[in-house]
């Protein structure tokens with residue numbers, strides 16, 4: 713089965729949390745403002761949400777990649 717993954721560029725991420733607002737099942741900011749990826753590898757049913765969250769990141773720090 714093909715699995716998708718989320719790539720996070722921590723150097724870029726500024727902790728805006730926009731991704732978390734759009735896809736709270738996938739992205740979570742911790743108390744220090746570090747982004748946690750809650751679902752990696754990414755189950756099929758969360759892929760759309762993960763992509764939506766990646767799209768709204770203002771600094772383009774997120775990428776959803778497939779291993780197919």
Ligand code: SF4
Nearest residue numbers: 725726728729731769
């Ligand atoms: S939207 Fe982008 S900059 Fe903001 S927390 Fe998510 S990955 Fe980081």
